[in-house]
Amino acid sequence: MYFTTPGSTRRLARSLVFLLVPALALVISTPLWASLDKLEQLHDPVQKGLAIAHETERRDAGFGDYVVEAEMILMQNDQVLSEREFFSKVLEISGDGDHSVNVFRSPRDVEGTAILIHSHGLKPDDQWLYLPAIKRVKRISTRSKSGPFVGSEFAYEDISTWQPEKYGYRFLKSDRVDDVDCFLVENTPLYEDSGYSKLHEWVDKTIFRPRRIDYFDRKGDLLKTLRFEDYRQYQGQWWRPGRMIMTNHQTGRVTQLLWKDYQFATGLTEADLAQSKLNRLQ
Template sequence: MTGSFAKLLAATAATWALCTTAFADVTLPPESDPAARGLAIVEEMDARDRGWGDAYADLKMVLTNAAGAISERQLRFTMLERTGENEGDLSLMVFDRPLDVAGTALLTHAYVGKPDDQWLYLPAVKRVKRISSANKSGPFVGSEFAFEDLAAQEIGKFTYSWLRDEPCGDRECHVVERVPAYEGSGYTRQIVWIDTSDYLLRKIDYYARKSSLLKTLTISGYENYLEGIWRPRELEMSNHENGKKTQLIWQDYRFRTGLTENDFAPASLERAR
């Protein structure tokens, strides 16, 4: 996974974690060059999340509507790190419960310089549906995450500009604007908060095409794996327009389990259940 969060999700996501040890002090371009400074910040974040190979996690998805009613889903998430120049990471999400969504699966092949490939398997009709660029801004199975939110957030997918440094909770963060450079995004821009000390992603604000604040993703509960690979325990996406939110609670992380690209082939989707 290259990028940030989630490479989620994700990113994924793009959001998955970073190393706080074995890195020298970071020297950034001056504030007078916000584009170079913003790019350097995300490159440092990306450099601290390499070498994990593949990953597996169990997930609980908690959906809360505007009235406060809650529903839960259980799913599995796997990822494979790719290091090719124009290649992003591979990811697969498979729902296990409840029964009405069990077997539903989303496969993502992320890229740099061209649209990501995404396929959705719907067990009720036993059909694999390719997600077009025009539909990637739509909600994923009723959650507040869009399909594009669940693809690896590769550096080359955005342009960047440093805005400021400011407190974020009890920490200090770089605040960077990133503008999607890929086709079909539902966002005009995103504002990301990156910790100045450990370069962990803490928050993302998503702005819609009408330039209003649409959603906010908060990332919390980071834990250290593999002596320097950090992963969050919770992602919470809040929708400011409809009052809904979706939490992804990560459990039982495992790394270097032996996954290969064959495990992320579209033909494998029908066997994912």
């Protein structure tokens, strides 16, 4: 549901998915409608919310790995404050959260700075940072994920790997975002130290990817809205947005996150995303 991909958590589910993929490829529309019909028949909102989450995970499971270029534009009152560029490498890990690394290309001061994250669902993530200025890798121990990502309107928790067990779910209603039919689901963070009391997520009924997320602060007031635009399908299967726009309603600041050059199945391995390799990721 979020900008990196969901990592599957259950081996069984995963292997099932692998079996289903060829079948899906053969008759694309039939199982799609079948699963949607089944979902629509659920009446218990909690059950339905969870089912939507699992379907979302199922649809995206098995992507393996990908590499993508990102550009972040920080804005206030339609005025660009600053820009950052980085690339991300993401590796799907069976039985745990994804491993990912973000390497900065700009601004010049932080060029080559790399953030390696092994995400772990409800447990705090492992984080390492490579600082080229001192050519050292430091492990950063913190429980906080709710702070802003490099001064943007995205919090770390907004861009860390989504895993179904991180939230409690409740289906609210069917709704539309820009003429796209969506499920509106309320997600409640179950991990510690979240900056949010809840999220409202609009999940596209066709591609099972988020179209919009509203973030509510700890006292339940609307804080931010994230919109996902320019979805494209890669390898005939994996849907990824080309643009994400985060608007902070309380400060009026906006961050645009542009994604380009998605490459799937690049052959990444766990060894490539180990802390010892951080200094060689340029």
